[in-house]
Amino acid sequence: MMLQEISASNNRIRWISKGDFPKNLVSLDLKSNPLAGIKPGALQNMPRLRKLILSDVRGLNELPPLDGCTSLEVLRLDRANLSKIPDHICKTSPRLRSL
Structure with a gap:
C-alpha cells in the first residue's frame, strides 16, 4: 500500500523542497503552517x-x-495571504473545480 494522504497542518513547516512528498499523493493538507517558500518543482x-x-x-x-x-x-487558499497565483493554473489543472 502506498501513502496517499498527508495532513501536516499546524506543524511549523517553513520550507517545502522538491522530493519532500511522494508523487503519488492524492491529498496534501498544509494549512496553518508558517510557510516562507515552496521551492521550484516541489x-x-x-x-x-x-x-x-x-x-x-x-x-x-x-x-x-x-x-x-x-x-x-x-x-484551498483561504486566508493564505497570497498576492500571485499562476496565470495558467486552469490550463495545467483542467479538473480544478474549487478554488
Missing part, C-alpha cells in the same frame, strides 16, 4: 493529487507552479 508532476490545502499559510506570497497536477480538483 508541488509539480503529482498527477494523482486531487486536493491541496494551503489555507492560513501566511508567510507565502506566491503560489508555485502546479504543472503536472492534472487531477487537481480542490485548491
Whole structure:
C-alpha cells in the first residue's frame, strides 16, 4: 500500500523542497503552517493529487507552479495571504473545480 494522504497542518513547516512528498499523493493538507517558500518543482508532476490545502499559510506570497497536477480538483487558499497565483493554473489543472 502506498501513502496517499498527508495532513501536516499546524506543524511549523517553513520550507517545502522538491522530493519532500511522494508523487503519488492524492491529498496534501498544509494549512496553518508558517510557510516562507515552496521551492521550484516541489508541488509539480503529482498527477494523482486531487486536493491541496494551503489555507492560513501566511508567510507565502506566491503560489508555485502546479504543472503536472492534472487531477487537481480542490485548491484551498483561504486566508493564505497570497498576492500571485499562476496565470495558467486552469490550463495545467483542467479538473480544478474549487478554488
